[in-house]
Amino acid sequence: MLRVEYAAGMPRSGAAARDRLERAALELYDEQGYDRTTAADIAVRAGVTARTFFRHFADKREVLFHIEADLQDEMSRALAAVPDDVPPLAVMLQAFRSMGPGLEANRRLAEARHRVIAATPALRERELAKAAGMAAVVAEALRARGQSEWRATLFAEVGTAVLGHAVHAWAGDPSADYDDLVVRGFAALRELAEPRPA
Amino acid sequence: MLRVEYAAGMPRSGAAARDRLERAALELYDEQGYDRTTAADIAVRAGVTARTFFRHFADKREVLFHIEADLQDEMSRALAAVPDDVPPLAVMLQAFRSMGPGLEANRRLAEARHRVIAATPALRERELAKAAGMAAVVAEALRARGQSEWRATLFAEVGTAVLGHAVHAWAGDPSADYDDLVVRGFAALRELAEPRPA
Numbered sequence: 001m002l003r004v005e006y007a008a009g010m011p012r013s014g015a016a017a018r019d020r021l022e023r024a025a026l027e028l029y030d031e032q033g034y035d036r037t038t039a040a041d042i043a044v045r046a047g048v049t050a051r052t053f054f055r056h057f058a059d060k061r062e063v064l065f066h067i068e069a070d071l072q073d074e075m076s077r078a079l080a081a082v083p084d085d086v087p088p089l090a091v092m093l094q095a096f097r098s099m100g101p102g103l104e105a106n107r108r109l110a111e112a113r114h115r116v117i118a119a120t121p122a123l124r125e126r127e128l129a130k131a132a133g134m135a136a137v138v139a140e141a142l143r144a145r146g147q148s149e150w151r152a153t154l155f156a157e158v159g160t161a162v163l164g165h166a167v168h169a170w171a172g173d174p175s176a177d178y179d180d181l182v183v184r185g186f187a188a189l190r191e192l193a194e195p196r197p198a
Numbered sequence: 199m200l201r202v203e204y205a206a207g208m209p210r211s212g213a214a215a216r217d218r219l220e221r222a223a224l225e226l227y228d229e230q231g232y233d234r235t236t237a238a239d240i241a242v243r244a245g246v247t248a249r250t251f252f253r254h255f256a257d258k259r260e261v262l263f264h265i266e267a268d269l270q271d272e273m274s275r276a277l278a279a280v281p282d283d284v285p286p287l288a289v290m291l292q293a294f295r296s297m298g299p300g301l302e303a304n305r306r307l308a309e310a311r312h313r314v315i316a317a318t319p320a321l322r323e324r325e326l327a328k329a330a331g332m333a334a335v336v337a338e339a340l341r342a343r344g345q346s347e348w349r350a351t352l353f354a355e356v357g358t359a360v361l362g363h364a365v366h367a368w369a370g371d372p373s374a375d376y377d378d379l380v381v382r383g384f385a386a387l388r389e390l391a392e393p394r395p396a
Contacts, residue, residue, distance in 0.1 A: 124327065124330075125323040125324065125326065125327045128323065128326040128327055128330055129322065129323045131326075132322075132326055150367070151386060153363060154360065154363045154383060154386055154387075154390075155386075155390050157359040157362065157363055158387060161356050161358075161359040162352065162356065164355065165351060165352045165355055169348070185352060188352055188353075189352075189391055190391045190392065192286060192353050192356065192391070193287060193388045193390070193391030193392060194388065194391060194392050
């Protein structure tokens with residue numbers, strides 16, 4: 001059965017089907033709007049059955065957000081890779097910058113995702129919840145580096161605010177450079193905290 | 199009809215009924231949980247009709263969040279009251295500190311609200327959306343003070359991250375002092391941005 005599907009050009013592996021469903025969903029959300037798209041529409045466009053859709057995603061909303069779990073794992077690894085003696089701001093800056101190549105490689109998907117979420121108020125709350133999940137990952141890493149609970153959560157919330165601002169600007173502007181936005185964001189944070197006389 | 203209600207100890211004015219509904223809702227959410235409480239239960243506890251409940255609130259969730267609109271108005275006024283030549287970080291610090299007396303006056307409600315939201319995952323996304331609304335109010339004030347769109351939104355997101363961290367710690371600990379937490383949060387932000395040699 002799997003062989004027949006594969007021979008007919010259908011995605012064979014779970015990951016390939018998932019990627020195809022994700023692309024199909026983003027195309028349809030762009031073309032006809034999120035509200036008017038059903039899980040069945042997405043399955044048809046991806047060339048899989050509705051059952052395959054529901055094996056990968058709980059509902060059409062989760063197609064947009066499953067990537068966050070991967071990003072959180074990647075962030076966790078990036079934070080762990082920063083040497084021990086680096087202070088918290090630089091830990092975050094180095095880890096956030098190291099996420100750049102992975103994000104740039106998926107830029108078209110990120111832009112499509114950004115458009116759908118911006119156009120659909122009901123999705124924005126979910127997006128904010130996922131940002132809170134990323135802050136928890138960063139806080140965990142800062143605690144592991146010896147920061148107190150109070151400082152780890154505060155620094156993580158500030159750092160992910162700067163990160164979120166950069167990602168938002170990047171996904172909303174095809175000419176923007178992620179790395180440049182992250183570096184500029186952290187430089188502006190320093191200026192905010194210690195304003196220099198004009 | 200209104201006179202009879204008033205004579206029987208029922209709240210006469212709209213604002214009094216709203217406050218009574220809010221207190222009744224928080225009591226019930228604490229006693230029996232958010233999920234098991236209905237709008238009708240809240241109206242009975244508050245001594246008003248269900249119709250009065252729905253004149254004030256769209257649903258039982260909004261009882262927890264209507265206060266945010268008042269807080270945003272108050273924040274907007276607090277930001278406007280800071281003198282013109284103050285730099286952005288100090289604008290936020292002064293405005294946030296000036297919110298203290300109003301928050302401390304409603305401390306018991308804030309604590310009850312905090313407990314309900316912490317115990318009810320579905321409410322946390324809504325809470326995060328309201329935090330984003332507060333960041334938009336701060337960004338608007340910073341734009342009005344001549345900051346670019348990019349800097350106004352970045353600074354506002356960083357500042358409200360510090361504010362949110364302080365409010366969360368304050369509402370979760372009856373012995374915590376709001377003003378102290380805000381001042382310490384901004385001091386830690388300065389340290390994060392410009393670490394001093396140990």
